[in-house]
Amino acid sequence: MNDKIKPKYAVPALDKGLDILEFLAKTQVPCTQSEIAIGINRSTNEVFRVLVGLEKRGYLQRNPQSGRYDLSLKLYHLSRSISPIDRVRQSSLPYMEDLAVGIGQSCYLTMLYQSQAMVIVHARSKSPMHLSVAEGALFTLSSSTAGKLLLASSNNEVRDMLIEHDPRYSNLKGQQRTVLLNELDEISKDKHLIQQNHIISGVYDFSVLIGVPNAKLIAALTISSFDADLITPIKMQTLLSELKSTAQKISGLINV
Known part of the structure; x- marks a missing residue:
């Protein structure tokens, strides 16, 4: 999902976060950190901090047994608030x-x-x-x-x-x-x-x-x-x- 031409004002962390959200929305199944990294063409180290941040903000939920990440309902509730x-x-x-x-x-x-x-x-x-x-x-x-x-x-x-x-x-x-x-x-x-x-x-x-x-x-x-x-x-x-x-x-x- 990396762009070949870098935008003038790049925000790498934001790009990674959006890539993760879009990937999980598209796959529609919980994924491990490695699967997410492969899916968005990033290294596992690159996505780790972003996953932690998204989970902390309530956009992702992590299964403690499997370690898989899935979208929470926060994006849904945000979209519902926009008429x-x-x-x-x-x-x-x-x-x-x-x-x-x-x-x-x-x-x-x-x-x-x-x-x-x-x-x-x-x-x-x-x-x-x-x-x-x-x-x-x-x-x-x-x-x-x-x-x-x-x-x-x-x-x-x-x-x-x-x-x-x-x-x-x-x-x-x-x-x-x-x-x-x-x-x-x-x-x-x-x-x-x-x-x-x-x-x-x-x-x-x-x-x-x-x-x-x-x-x-x-x-x-x-x-x-x-x-x-x-x-x-x-x-x-x-x-x-x-x-x-x-x-x-x-x-x-x-x-x-």
């Missing part, structure tokens, strides 16, 4: 604010929450007149633009579960349900959706996916505009390109 919604909010807001200023339109980010689409962060435009969507607002998945995109981009198991709890879908007849499911399949391929807002007449929604279809963490970046000048093929494509560019930057930051 994915907070992480997405913090990562996305600066880019969303740049987008709102650049295109003169407010934008908002939506994620799945209790079988609905919830707005988790909103970036306001500096234009004197613009649409504003309240953070925390909840929308039906099968009706709203962002909701449809999130529903379409979920894996089959999650999609089936979500759609069973969708009030609009429950009221649809057999053929109507088939039409909606086929629409979701097409949206999943496109990774974006443009349609009229389901609540306000004359407003168009432009929504693009953050992440990749079927991923554990996905979100939808959306602009709702009442500007009729935007609804032309050229301007729609320009706006869509700006949205996709911003979504790609956010996706890279949250590792989706």
Whole structure:
């Protein structure tokens, strides 16, 4: 696991510690000091002090009989303390604010929450007149633009579960349900959706996916505009390109 090119500011002890944690997470079985050393391409002397330190800090647990090391639950508890919604909010807001200023339109980010689409962060435009969507607002998945995109981009198991709890879908007849499911399949391929807002007449929604279809963490970046000048093929494509560019930057930051 040693890099051929040494980083400018190397921290050897930290590198060894991370190598050990990653190795044990990958092997998923308790290992001896020698097995760990071989697995991360280090000597037993190099890993000894690091193993002692990781055990002392509670990241590893050592079986007193076999002498084998295994991961404790500390990393799990640390990961549970980090809200994915907070992480997405913090990562996305600066880019969303740049987008709102650049295109003169407010934008908002939506994620799945209790079988609905919830707005988790909103970036306001500096234009004197613009649409504003309240953070925390909840929308039906099968009706709203962002909701449809999130529903379409979920894996089959999650999609089936979500759609069973969708009030609009429950009221649809057999053929109507088939039409909606086929629409979701097409949206999943496109990774974006443009349609009229389901609540306000004359407003168009432009929504693009953050992440990749079927991923554990996905979100939808959306602009709702009442500007009729935007609804032309050229301007729609320009706006869509700006949205996709911003979504790609956010996706890279949250590792989706």
